[in-house]
Amino acid sequence: MLKRAKVAIIxxxxxxxxxMTEAIKILKDYGVKHxxxxxSAHRSPDDTAKFSKNARKNGFSLIIAGAGGAAHLAGIVASxxxxxxxxxxxxxxxxxxxxxxxxxxxxxxxxxVATVAIGKTGAKNAAILALEILGITDKAIEKKLDILKKSxxxxxxxxxxx
Numbered sequence: 001m002l003k004r005a006k007v008a009i010i011x012x013x014x015x016x017x018x019x020m021t022e023a024i025k026i027l028k029d030y031g032v033k034h035x036x037x038x039x040s041a042h043r044s045p046d047d048t049a050k051f052s053k054n055a056r057k058n059g060f061s062l063i064i065a066g067a068g069g070a071a072h073l074a075g076i077v078a079s080x081x082x083x084x085x086x087x088x089x090x091x092x093x094x095x096x097x098x099x100x101x102x103x104x105x106x107x108x109x110x111x112x113v114a115t116v117a118i119g120k121t122g123a124k125n126a127a128i129l130a131l132e133i134l135g136i137t138d139k140a141i142e143k144k145l146d147i148l149k150k151s152x153x154x155x156x157x158x159x160x161x162x
Contacts, residue, residue: 008037
């Protein structure tokens with residue numbers, strides 16, 4: 001495990017944990033230390049802003065933010081930090097997560113949020129994207145990602161041979 005927390009995983013409510021657990025599992029598998037927090041862009045905006053403004057000082061390298069519905073969490077966080085923010089749109093009952101996707105994706109110039117797929121696939125990809133960013137300077141993570149990518153290629157090749 002790395003000595004300091006590197007990745008913050010935040011979500012708008014505890015109901016998002018079932019999805020965000022996918023990101024948590026991957027970070028654990030790679031030995032990347034992380035912290036999980038529930039912060040709401042709407043119900044606790046001051047706490048969210050404070051966390052975001054202090055994230056770098058508190059040792060984080062990037063933030064994964066998952067939220068549904070209006071899904072402003074990733075954007076609010078990105079507006080208060082210069083750290084990379086990866087947004088995970090949550091699946092919603094009403095619009096199947098399309099509302100979350102558009103809210104997370106459509107950011108104004110100067111406030112970027114890297115946005116991944118809706119739901120559990122998005123949470124997995126957010127963790128892998130976070131690892132790719134960390135792997136720029138961490139050779140151990142880079143090597144593990146190389147193995148992952150090679151296994152994905154081999155999986156496709158073996159299916160094509162069948």
